[in-house]
Amino acid sequence: MPEPALHLTELHALPPSLLTTPARLLHTVLPGPTLIHLPGRREPALFVCALLHGNEDVGLAALQMVLRKHARQPLPRALSLFIGNIEAAAEGLRRLDGQPDYNRAWPGTVAHVGTPEHGLMTRVHDIMRARGVFASLDIHNNTGLNPHYSVVTDLTPQTLHLARLFSRTVVWFRGTPGTQTGAFSSWCPSVAVECGQPGQATNEMAAARFIEAALHLSDFPDHPLPASELDLYHALAVVKVAPELSFGFGDPDAALRFDAEMDHRNFVELPAGAVFAHSTHPRPLQAWDEQGQDVAEALFERVGDALQLARPAMPAMITRDLRVVRQDCLCYLMERVPRSLVGTAMVDGTSQFERRGGGV
Ligand SMILES: [Zn+2]
Numbered sequence: 001m002p003e004p005a006l007h008l009t010e011l012h013a014l015p016p017s018l019l020t021t022p023a024r025l026l027h028t029v030l031p032g033p034t035l036i037h038l039p040g041r042r043e044p045a046l047f048v049c050a051l052l053h054g055n056e057d058v059g060l061a062a063l064q065m066v067l068r069k070h071a072r073q074p075l076p077r078a079l080s081l082f083i084g085n086i087e088a089a090a091e092g093l094r095r096l097d098g099q100p101d102y103n104r105a106w107p108g109t110v111a112h113v114g115t116p117e118h119g120l121m122t123r124v125h126d127i128m129r130a131r132g133v134f135a136s137l138d139i140h141n142n143t144g145l146n147p148h149y150s151v152v153t154d155l156t157p158q159t160l161h162l163a164r165l166f167s168r169t170v171v172w173f174r175g176t177p178g179t180q181t182g183a184f185s186s187w188c189p190s191v192a193v194e195c196g197q198p199g200q201a202t203n204e205m206a207a208a209r210f211i212e213a214a215l216h217l218s219d220f221p222d223h224p225l226p227a228s229e230l231d232l233y234h235a236l237a238v239v240k241v242a243p244e245l246s247f248g249f250g251d252p253d254a255a256l257r258f259d260a261e262m263d264h265r266n267f268v269e270l271p272a273g274a275v276f277a278h279s280t281h282p283r284p285l286q287a288w289d290e291q292g293q294d295v296a297e298a299l300f301e302r303v304g305d306a307l308q309l310a311r312p313a314m315p316a317m318i319t320r321d322l323r324v325v326r327q328d329c330l331c332y333l334m335e336r337v338p339r340s341l342v343g344t345a346m347v348d349g350t351s352q353f354e355r356r357g358g359g360v
Helices: 023-028 058-069 086-091 116-131 157-164 180-184 201-216 322-327 339-348
Strands: 009-011 034-038 040-050 075-083 133-140 149-152 169-172 190-194 231-241 247-249 256-258 275-279 285-288 300-303 306-309 314-316 331-336
Touching: 023 058, 023 086, 034 040, 034 116, 040 058, 040 116, 040 201, 058 133, 058 201, 075 116, 075 201, 116 133, 116 180, 133 157, 133 180, 133 201, 149 157, 157 169, 157 190, 180 190, 231 314, 231 322, 247 322
Parallel strands: 009 034, 040 075, 040 133, 133 190, 149 169, 169 231, 247 256
Antiparallel strands: 034 075, 149 190, 231 285, 231 331, 256 275, 275 306, 300 306, 314 331
């Protein structure tokens, strides 16, 4: 028997208490996932997603700031906002056990086809596609120490201009099926932004400035950004811990041991030979590339009980939150897209870097 559908609440005005209610109490204001359409001077709307991960409240806080500022004046552009996993936010969790990840269940998902959440995200996608979208922003926190950066799934000039409004650090990957950005990027400029750790006012202000800048944009220039404007990285692989293994950070008793300050290596370009972890298990790490191949053997080599990088690479999004590592991943391994190729990559939305076989 199919699971019951998840109800989508669709509103055309702001519930007033939405602007003052923190993520954990949002369930007292909204019954569940909610899509709100607000008018503005220009159409079509900017689309903003918040709380796709329930413990990442920066998008909600930033929207509250922007909407408070415009409380007595019209928005420069119409705004549609989707507030996602309110149920997990009440518990301070990324998602509840038994729920699919709200940023893995959008059209294009493989793992969550037919779930109530897939039905819900498909409905939000279809509603927005029919209304038209100027640009799509998905706003996240992350759990490790990371700079502010955006994630894009294509390299069109419009998408990179949008990303540059937030930060010069841009990560390009398309390998995760069912993300919100991936679902929207084929028909409107789309970025996800990672705004550092939750609960920090400077991160919330950076996200609010980004939403504000996107709301004020009248159109997108169609000339490419100069390559010097961006630090563009490409994901080699997503690194996961073998499910059966115990692991820890600075924990001498774990079967797979990472440094206690592992997350200080985020966005640090590491040389071949850098020690990544210690374990005597034969296959403690999985490293999945964008084609879904496990490339751990090409990325890591074993010297005694040390796992070293077999090639230069830059970790990103390392988290020391054991639950997030189990639910999502340990980190991504990146490499810089050479500056000489950025301009060519931007012209047609594909990449010579990719065509020459960059990456593993
Ligand atoms: Zn997130």
